[in-house]
Amino acid sequence: xxxxxxxxxxxxxxxxQIEGAALEDGKGLSIWDMKCRQPGLVFENQTGEIxxxxxxxxKEDVKIMKDLGIQVYRMSISWPRVLPQGVGEIxxxxxxxYNRLIDELLKHNIEPFITMFHWDYPxxxxxxxxxxxxxxxxxxxxxVRVLMDNYSDRVKNWITLNEPQAFVRWGHYxxxxxxxxxxAFSETLxxxxxxxxxxxxxxxxxxxxxxxxxxxxxxPVGDLYVPYDEDVATDVEAAKKETFSIKPLTVFNSIWWMxxxxxxxxxxxxxxxYGEDMPEYSDEDMKIISSPIDYLxxxxxxxxxxxxxxxxxxxxxxxxxxxxYTHMDSPTEPKVLYWGSKWFYDRYKKPIIITENxxxxxxxxxxxxxxxxxxxxxxLRRYLTSLKKAxxxxxxxxxxxxxxxxxNFEWSHxxxxxxxxxxxxxxxxxxxIKDSGYWYKDVIRTNGKIL
Numbered sequence: 105x106x107x108x109x110x111x112x113x114x115x116x117x118x119x120x121q122i123e124g125a126a127l128e129d130g131k132g133l134s135i136w137d138m139k140c141r142q143p144g145l146v147f148e149n150q151t152g153e154i155x156x157x158x159x160x161x162x163k164e165d166v167k168i169m170k171d172l173g174i175q176v177y178r179m180s181i182s183w184p185r186v187l188p189q190g191v192g193e194i195x196x197x198x199x200x201x202y203n204r205l206i207d208e209l210l211k212h213n214i215e216p217f218i219t220m221f222h223w224d225y226p227x228x229x230x231x232x233x234x235x236x237x238x239x240x241x242x243x244x245x246x247x248v249r250v251l252m253d254n255y256s257d258r259v260k261n262w263i264t265l266n267e268p269q270a271f272v273r274w275g276h277y278x279x280x281x282x283x284x285x286x287x288a289f290s291e292t293l294x295x296x297x298x299x300x301x302x303x304x305x306x307x308x309x310x311x312x313x314x315x316x317x318x319x320x321x322x323x324p325v326g327d328l329y330v331p332y333d334e335d336v337a338t339d340v341e342a343a344k345k346e347t348f349s350i351k352p353l354t355v356f357n358s359i360w361w362m363x364x365x366x367x368x369x370x371x372x373x374x375x376x377x378y379g380e381d382m383p384e385y386s387d388e389d390m391k392i393i394s395s396p397i398d399y400l401x402x403x404x405x406x407x408x409x410x411x412x413x414x415x416x417x418x419x420x421x422x423x424x425x426x427x428x429y430t431h432m433d434s435p436t437e438p439k440v441l442y443w444g445s446k447w448f449y450d451r452y453k454k455p456i457i458i459t460e461n462x463x464x465x466x467x468x469x470x471x472x473x474x475x476x477x478x479x480x481x482x483x484l485r486r487y488l489t490s491l492k493k494a495x496x497x498x499x500x501x502x503x504x505x506x507x508x509x510x511x512n513f514e515w516s517h518x519x520x521x522x523x524x525x526x527x528x529x530x531x532x533x534x535x536x537i538k539d540s541g542y543w544y545k546d547v548i549r550t551n552g553k554i555l
Contacts (some may be wrong), residue, residue, distance in 0.1 A: 107495060108552040110198065112215070112503030113548040115169065116175035116460055118222035118266065120152050121512035123182065125159035129197035132188025134224035135234075136515075146529065150518030156510055157533045162205050164535065167525060169509065170212040172541055177214050178459060178505045179205070180222035180266065186254075190226030191246050197467055199254050206258055217261040217505070219323065220248055220306060223271050223515075235295040235302075237271070244302035245309045252313035260318050264306045267325040267403055268299045270386040273356045285522035289353055290381040296355050296518070297383045300364055304392035311395070322365060323401035324460040326358030327351075330439040332411040332421040342410045342418045344447055350374040358448075366452040368394035399502060400452055401459035407440040415531070428483075431464040431521055438486035445494045445501055455500045461487055464521035467538065475538040477529040484540065488547065489555050506544060510535065 120136050127137075140151035158165055169177060184190065185198035209216050221244070225234060229243055237243075251262075274296055287295070303322060310318050329346040331339035343424050350357050363371045368390050375382060409421040428436045445456045463483045469477050484506070495501050511524035519530050525541035528534070546554055 105492065105496060105554045107492065107501075111501075111551060112176045112457075113174070113544075113551075114178055114179040114217065114503060114505040115174055115509035116507045117158075117504040117509050117512065118180045118219070118224075119156075119182035119185070120222070120224040121508075121514070122156040122158040122510060123185075124152065124154040124157045126151075126153040128159070129201070130188060130195040131182065131198055132184035132190070133140070133227040134182070134184045135227055135230050135349060138227050146516055147518035147520045150513070152513040155513040155519075155530075156528050158510075159201065159457040161533065163208055166205075166208045166212055166214065168535060168537065169209075169214055172451070172525070172537065172545045174214055174509075175548065176217055176261075176503065176505070177209055177509070178217040178219060178263070180219035180224075182224050182249065183221060184224065184226040186250055187226065187247055189229075190229035191243050193288050194250060196338075199250075199401040202255065210258060215261065216259050217263060218251070218255070218259055219263040219266050220244075220251060221264070221302075222266040235298045236291060238298070240298045241301040241305045245305040248306045248309040249313055252310060252315070256310075256314040256316060256318065260316050262310055262318055262320050263401055264303045264320065264397075265299065265325050266323045266459075267305075268296070269324060269326050269356045269358075269361055272296050272299060273354065288381075289378075290383070292355060293378060293381055294383040296360070297385055297389070300361070300393045301389055303365065303546045304395045307395040307397055308392065319398045321397055321401045321457060321459075323403055324358065324361045325403040325460075326361065326520075327356060328358070328404060328407040328440050328444055329410045330407045330437060330443045332409040334439070336411070338412045338416075339410070342412045343443065346408075346418055347408055347444070347447060348451070348506075350377055352377055362400070362448070362452065364390060364393045364411075365397065366394070366400075366454065397454070399455040399457050400448060401457050402444060402448060403460035403507075404440050404444050404458065405461060405463075406434045407437040407444070428479075431466050431484075436463065436483055436486070438483075438490040441487050441495045445491065445499050446497070449499045449500070449501075457502050459505045460493065460505060460507040462523050464523050467522045467524075467527055469527065469529075469536065473536075475536050477538045477540045480525075480538070481542040481543045484544065484547075485555060488552060492555055494550060 329343040331343040359371050465480050508523040510526040511522040511528040514521040522527045527536040
């Protein structure tokens with residue numbers, strides 16, 4: 105069995121993680137530029153100032169994508185590269201870089217999917233309160249208007265936000281990521297509301313100002329659970345219940361960030377649980393947040409195994425000894441692409457695109473000059489086989505983006521984690537296609553038939 109006709113096979117990256125040129129051609133500072141200046145907050149005090157140097161090597165990188173048969177490329181635009189202050193004056197050299205990159209992709213018949221925000225928030229807006237500022241959603245809408253004015257004649261596929269759960273949780277509450285200042289939980293919920301409002305205003309801006317009919321989606325993440333025993337109905341029910349649950353004092357879940365967009369309301373369970381920490385909001389806010397989008401993007405990597413005890417309580421089950429773990433010490437769980445896509449499709453009735461999926465591996469250049477990564481090949485084989493099962497059972501999955509196209513700056517982990525299909529030597533910036541890259545090329549060529 106192949107995947108459906110028209111299924112899109114791609115790779116993903118983000119601007120800050122690969123571009124470099126952090127201080128060149130009029131780019132403004134982002135909160136990640138600033139975090140990397142603080143000793144001890146990033147692995148070995150590494151920074152994204154140069155990283156993969158994609159800013160200067162984009163033609164080489166696009167050529168590699170073409171050689172691998174990549175059909176669609178999910179990239180992000182650096183907000184402070186095009187608007188150094190976050191709003192106001194536009195940086196023509198920043199705008200021109202993305203024009204050249206988009207044209208190069210189209211020249212090689214690679215379709216760009218552009219993520220508008222992938223964590224590199226403008227430092228100048230952060231100094232005004234960032235997502236806590238009531239004007240933050242208007243700032244984002246102004247930025248999106250710049251994208252429409254400059255790129256929408258050639259780009260029709262847009263993603264508003266990447267993993268808002270992650271950048272709000274880790275950047276505003278648990279402090280693993282930028283900005284690194286911890287507010288009260290009520291302020292975290294306020295930031296979350298303004299982020300959702302920013303998403304809604306972005307959708308409205310795209311609809312109003314795109315120069316062609318646009319396709320707009322959204323790429324959240326969240327806690328995911330799968331049944332310990334797929335043949336036991338109570339295990340399946342327990343996993344589904346936990347996937348759609350909300351825990352106290354955390355915004356890292358799925359439905360808090362999805363129900364408002366697709367249903368126009370915050371989940372009742374969460375409103376009761378968060379109580380007096382809930383922000384004030386209006387019916388008009390919810391109307392904006394629920395502006396219709398075309399598909400749900402899902403970033404899915406792992407999941408917890410759950411079952412039920414004799415009293416009907418949901419319990420997390422341990423992994424078997426020797427389970428396949430990634431270089432981030434996270435357990436692999438291929439079933440997540442089956443159950444996750446199935447449950448979210450059933451709940452929201454929107455087409456699904458897997459916007460991120462991949463693994464960090466201990467990759468190195470072997471004596472033969474090649475990079476052999478059989479673990480990644482096996483990871484992808486298992487996960488894509490699980491996704492194929494969901495498609496076979498009627499889940500409307502439209503595409504799959506592997507994370508990541510190339511090794512990159514992995515946020516607080518610096519360069520210690522390698523996710524790419526393409527190896528990057530961070531001293532010479534040499535690119536080497538890994539065995540997994542050639543394997544993925546065959547998957548694309550056969551539309552998944554070889555799985």
